[in-house]
Amino acid sequence: xxxxxxxxxxxxxxxxxxxxxxxxxxxxxxxxxxxxxxxxxxxxxxxxxxxxxxxxxxxxxxxxxxxxxxxxxxxxxxxxxxxxxxxxxxxxxxxxxxxxxxxxxxxxxxxxxxxxxxxxxxxxxxxxxxxxxxxxxxxxxxxxxxxxxxxxxxxxxxxxxxxxxxxxxxxxxxxxxxxxxxxxxxxxxxxxxxxxxxxxxxxxxxxxxxxxxxxxxxxxxxxxxxxxxxxxxxxxxxxxxxxxxxxxxxxxxxxxxxxxxxxxxxxxxxxxxxxxxxxxxxxxxxxxxxxxxxxxxxxxxxxxxxxxxxxxxxxxxxxxxxxxxxxxxxxxxxxxxxxxxxxxxxxxxxxxxxxxxxxxxxxxxxxxxxxxxxxxxxxxxxxxxxxxxxxxxxxxxxxxxxxxxxxxxxxxxxxxxxxxxxxxxxxxxxxxxxxxxxxxxxxxxxxxxxxxxxxxxxxxxxxxxxxxxxxxxxxxxxxxxxxxxxxxxxxxxxxxxxxxxxxxxxxxxxxxxxxxxxxxxxxxxxxxxxxxxxxxxxxxxxxxxxxxxxxxxxxxxxxxxxxxxxxxxxxxxxxxxxxxxxxxxxxxxxxxxxxxxxxxxxxxxxxxxxxxxxxxxxxxxxxxxxxxxxxxxxxxxxxxxxxxxxxxxxxxxxxxxxxxxxxxxxxxxxxxxxxxxxxxxxxxxxxxxxxxxxxxxxxxxxxxxxxxxxxxxxxxx
Ligand code: IVH
Numbered sequence: 208x209x210x211x212x213x214x215x216x217x218x219x220x221x222x223x224x225x226x227x228x229x230x231x232x233x234x235x236x237x238x239x240x241x242x243x244x245x246x247x248x249x250x251x252x253x254x255x256x257x258x259x260x261x262x263x264x265x266x267x268x269x270x271x272x273x274x275x276x277x278x279x280x281x282x283x284x285x286x287x288x289x290x291x292x293x294x295x296x297x298x299x300x301x302x303x304x305x306x307x308x309x310x311x312x313x314x315x316x317x318x319x320x321x322x323x324x325x326x327x328x329x330x331x332x333x334x335x336x337x338x339x340x341x342x343x344x345x346x347x348x349x350x351x352x353x354x355x356x357x358x359x360x361x362x363x364x365x366x367x368x369x370x371x372x373x374x375x376x377x378x379x380x381x382x383x384x385x386x387x388x389x390x391x392x393x394x395x396x397x398x399x400x401x402x403x404x405x406x407x408x409x410x411x412x413x414x415x416x417x418x419x420x421x422x423x424x425x426x427x428x429x430x431x432x433x434x435x436x437x438x439x440x441x442x443x444x445x446x447x448x449x450x451x452x453x454x455x456x457x458x459x460x461x462x463x464x465x466x467x468x469x470x471x472x473x474x475x476x477x478x479x480x481x482x483x484x485x486x487x488x489x490x491x492x493x494x495x496x497x498x499x500x501x502x503x504x505x506x507x508x509x510x511x512x513x514x515x516x517x518x519x520x521x522x523x524x525x526x527x528x529x530x531x532x533x534x535x536x537x538x539x540x541x542x543x544x545x546x547x548x549x550x551x552x553x554x555x556x557x558x559x560x561x562x563x564x565x566x567x568x569x570x571x572x573x574x575x576x577x578x579x580x581x582x583x584x585x586x587x588x589x590x591x592x593x594x595x596x597x598x599x600x601x602x603x604x605x606x607x608x609x610x611x612x613x614x615x616x617x618x619x620x621x622x623x624x625x626x627x628x629x630x631x632x633x634x635x636x637x638x639x640x641x642x643x644x645x646x647x648x649x650x651x652x653x654x655x656x657x658x659x660x661x662x663x664x665x666x667x668x669x670x671x672x673x674x675x676x677x678x679x680x681x682x683x684x685x686x687x688x689x690x691x692x693x694x695x696x697x698x699x700x701x702x703x704x705x706x707x708x709x710x711x712x713x714x715x716x717x718x719x720x721x722x723x724x725x726x727x728x729x730x731x732x733x734x735x736x737x738x739x740x741x742x743x744x745x746x747x748x749x750x751x752x753x754x755x756x757x758x759x760x761x762x763x764x765x766x767x768x769x770x771x772x773x774x775x776x777x778x779x780x781x782x783x784x785x786x787x788x789x790x791x792x793x794x795x796x797x798x799x800x801x802x803x804x805x806x807x808x809x810x811x812x813x814x815x816x817x818x819x820x821x822x823x824x825x826x827x828x829x830x831x832x833x834x835x836x837x838x839x840x841x842x843x844x845x846x847x848x849x850x851x852x853x854x855x856x857x858x859x860x861x862x863x864x865x866x867x868x869x870x871x872x873x874x875x876x877x878x879x880x881x882x883x884x885x886x887x888x889x890x891x892x893x894x895x896x897x898x899x900x901x902x903x904x905x906x907x908x909x910x911x912x913x914x915x916x917x918x919x920x921x922x923x924x
Contacts, residue, residue: 221269227809229270233277234767236267238689240283245688259621261309261539271883278883279769279875295369295434298360301395301455304348305365307341307513308531310538313492316514319536320488323516326525326533326900335517337464338494339451339482341537343508344401345430347375348454351394354385361433365530366866374433375400377442380449382475395454396471402429403506406445425508447507450476463517484517495538502540511539526899529883544614545578546627547571551607552583552638554645556676559764560668562644562652564589566611566623573613573621581613581621585664586640586654600625608635644668646676673824678712679705681762685713689768690760691752694745695738712828713760716746717835750837754781757839761829765815770807775842777805781833792820845878851922852878854890857905860898862915870918877922885910893918 219228243260255263264283271278310316324330348368350358359375360368375381378400385394402410407425410432414422422428432444450471461467468478481498485491495512502509516522516534525534551567564583571578583589583605593599603626605611610630611623643649650670668674682701686693693716704710709719709726719726720743729739752760759771766774778784790798791813802813819825833839846852856879858870865873870893871881885892885904892898892905892912905912913921 218266221266221273224270224273226274227811229274230277230769230807230809231765231767231811233267233270233274234769236263236270237283237769238767240264240267244283261311265309265311275883276880277769279871295371297363297367298358298370299367300348300360300365301350301393303365304346304362304368304397304454305527305532306530307535307537308528309511310536311541316491316495316536316538317488319514320491323521323525323534327521333486334521335463335465336485336491336514337468337482337517338485338491339513339515340479340498340505340509341511341513341539342399342401342449342479343424343426343510344399345426345433347371347398347400347448349375349381349396349398350454351385351390351396353392354390354394356381356383369434371433373438374435374441377438378446378448380447380477386475387473389460390474391456391458391460393455393457394474395456396450396474396476397452397454398448398450398471398476400429400433400446400448401425401507402432402444402446404508405506410444448477449479451478451482451513459519462519464515464519464522465517467519485514491538499540509540511537513537524899526897543573544612544624545571545573546610546612547578549581549605549607549609549611549623552589552605554641556644556646556668556674557680559680560670560674560677562641562666562668564638564640566605568611568613571613578613578621581611581623583623586666587664589638589640603628604637606631606635606637608632640666644670644674646670646674648674650674675705682710682713684762685760686716690756691716691749692756693749695742696745712831714828714831714835717750717832719743719746750835751840752836752838753840754779754784754842757781757836758784761819763815763819765811770812772842773805773807774812776844777802777808778842779844780841781839785829785833788816788820789826792817843876845876847878849877849879849922851891853880855880855882855888856891856893856918857882857885857889857901858893858895859885859901860895862893862895864915864919873922891918891921 221229224232240260240263243255243263247260267283271282308319310319320334323334327334346362348358348360348362349356350360356372356376358370359372359381360370362368376383402425404425407422407428410428411422422431428444429446432441432446435441451468453467460470465482465484468482471478481501483494485494491514498509498512514536516525522532522534525532527533548569549566550569553565553567555563555565557563564585566581566583568579568581587593588599589605591598591600591602591604600623605623605626608631610627612625612627613621614624640652642652644652646668648668648670650668652666653669654664654666668677670677679702682705683698685691686696686701691713696716701710704719709722710716719728723739723743728734728742729736753775755768755772755775758766758774759768774784778787787798787802791802794817799813799817802808802816803810820829851874856874858867858874858881862870874881882889885901885908887908887910889905889908889910892901892910893915894902894905894912895915902912904910
């Protein structure tokens with residue numbers, strides 16, 4: 208729910224964001240992207256459409272591009288997908304499985320082609336592209352040694368995937384042995400596992416008959432079918448595979464992408480029959496149009512097309528920019544819209560007390576997912592007034608009973624893009640925004656002030672932690688993966704303990720065991736001796752916790768993970784941080800100035816910390832929690848006496864002794880700033896094999912270029 212609440216304001220153009228706004232939104236988006244990645248890659252249960260996800264990611268990237276200082280090693284832009292789920296053996300990919308950049312409009316495609324021409328410095332040469340449908344399935348890497356299939360792995364986080372070899376062997380489209388002569392000793396064939404729409408519908412009918420939950424779309428059912436512990440279940444599900452890429456190859460049998468596709472066919476693979484060699488941008492765009500027209504008639508889901516530079520030597524020259532190749536792009540299809548009836552409007556209260564109106568819809572399918580809820584943002588939005596006071600939807604208000612047009616794109620959750628006035632029934636009811644919070648405290652609802660001191664559009668419950676809705680959302684954040692990460696204490700269990708009155712605040716989690724002679728958790732349905740023992744062990748294991756996690760877990764407004772880390776690094780220890788917070792709450796000017804001087808911390812965060820620690824109720828919550836914790840582990844302060852302290856470093860090319868993330872983290876620990884692009888201000892560029900434009904930039908600006916070994920020697924203590 209906190210998510211709907213956070214979406215309450217229409218989005219400000221990225222170019223208009225202040226640094227402070229960008230920082231807050233960057234943190235929020237990073238968390239959202241990560242949560243979506245987790246749901247998509249590990250749980251096979253995405254809660255947003257790809258178009259929404261893309262929009263989210265695009266905005267996130269745009270923010271990072273404008274404010275590169277926000278990029279950290281933890282940023283989703285530096286990672287691909289999510290780590291594997293842990294159910295299968297992990298496989299490290301010999302060559303990382305990367306992702307594709309997206310194009311949404313024709314101009315993006317032209318820019319992509321122009322970039323390539325500029326990069327290759329071949330203004331007069333014709334560049335051919337292999338144009339392929341973008342299959343909406345699950346990418347897979349199949350490793351053959353001596354022509355025999357030895358491993359099949361999912362993409363996972365791009366570096367490490369899950370070993371699903373036994374399951375993949377059951378697919379007819381995957382040869383156990385490669386056909387043909389002169390097969391290289393090592394061949395990694397990559398492509399997409401998918402389920403046909405027909406098979407998906409049949410499978411869902413069976414799921415429903417067996418009282419099992421139906422899958423949301425063919426992609427999820429393919430993923431769910433593949434990640435089965437019992438390969439016999441996979442074998443019973445009709446899965447297909449299209450080959451379109453490769454990983455490690457001990458020798459390259461062909462010189463072009465299209466040549467490789469034909470080679471895959473000769474080896475015994477299926478490749479997509481719609482794949483076409485295009486010789487110009489116009490042909491790419493015509494291909495996109497044609498495939499979009501035939502999309503509905505295909506028996507498998509596609510969500511766009513992919514263009515790849517055909518010549519492999521050019522692909523190699525073009526290389527990669529962070530997580531995506533410069534030589535390929537996915538041209539996505541536009542978001543889909545649908546019309547449905549708004550049955551009701553409910554108010555939900557988020558963790559921070561924001562009242563979010565949620566539209567309850569007559570369920571409707573959009574972009575392959577059934578949509579039942581839609582955010583209505585705030586009171587003004589329902590009335591047809593935008594954030595700037597200007598009319599939206601030409602001033603049409605939204606009434607219960609209206610027929611609305613919804614779109615699953617351009618924002619994180621579905622949007623109402625229009626109201627069909629012609630279809631408005633006489634019985635349609637105007638919505639009156641509540642004056643009292645629907646929480647049991649029935650507090651007065653206040654409209655938040657904007658930074659300019661004007662009345663904002665967001666309505667808030669004033670109950671803070673006394674409000675049970677805010678309490679439970681706060682507790683959910685407390686146990687979440689990025690905070691205390693307590694195994695066996697998910698949202699469902701927590702809600703149950705909360706409803707029973709057993710856990711009212713964080714400290715109560717740690718006293719559960721002491722109270723269990725009375726509570727008798729093992730007697731509750733779904734629990735047993737073992738699970739209760741495991742739960743207590745999991746809780747105990749968190750009595751020692753890193754300072755940054757502890758700070759994040761407190762759930763202060765505007766203190767997300769990145770800010771918590773900055774605070775932890777700034778103060779080093781809990782005692783120092785806690786003392787500073789209490790002083791800030793008492794408006795101690797010196798303490799405020801000290802906090803303000805910290806990297807990445809500004810007014811909004813300071814005000815929020817002051818408000819939190821200004822409340823005696825919150826101070827009590829914190830004190831009681833601290834008593835239950837054995838150790839809050841000090842954060843490592845970035846070193847100020849290392850040789851690279853205060854320097855800016857850029858890593859580029861392939862690093863061989865460490866991952867890029869490790870390299871950046873080490874640099875930051877030593878007090879250096881790891882940047883994403885080279886400028887005059889860069890002190891060092893550490894270039895591995897395959898370094899391209901950044902190396903050229905470094906030379907242009909006369910920046911010191913180091914090999915990985917030279918860098919390691921420099922930072923050696
Ligand atoms: S090429 C280096 N070709 O799209 C990039 N990917 O958004 C290699 N996908 O992870 C990928 N159809 O799962 C490529 N014809 C196609 C594709 C395709 C679907 C998926 C794939 C990839 C994702 C990237």
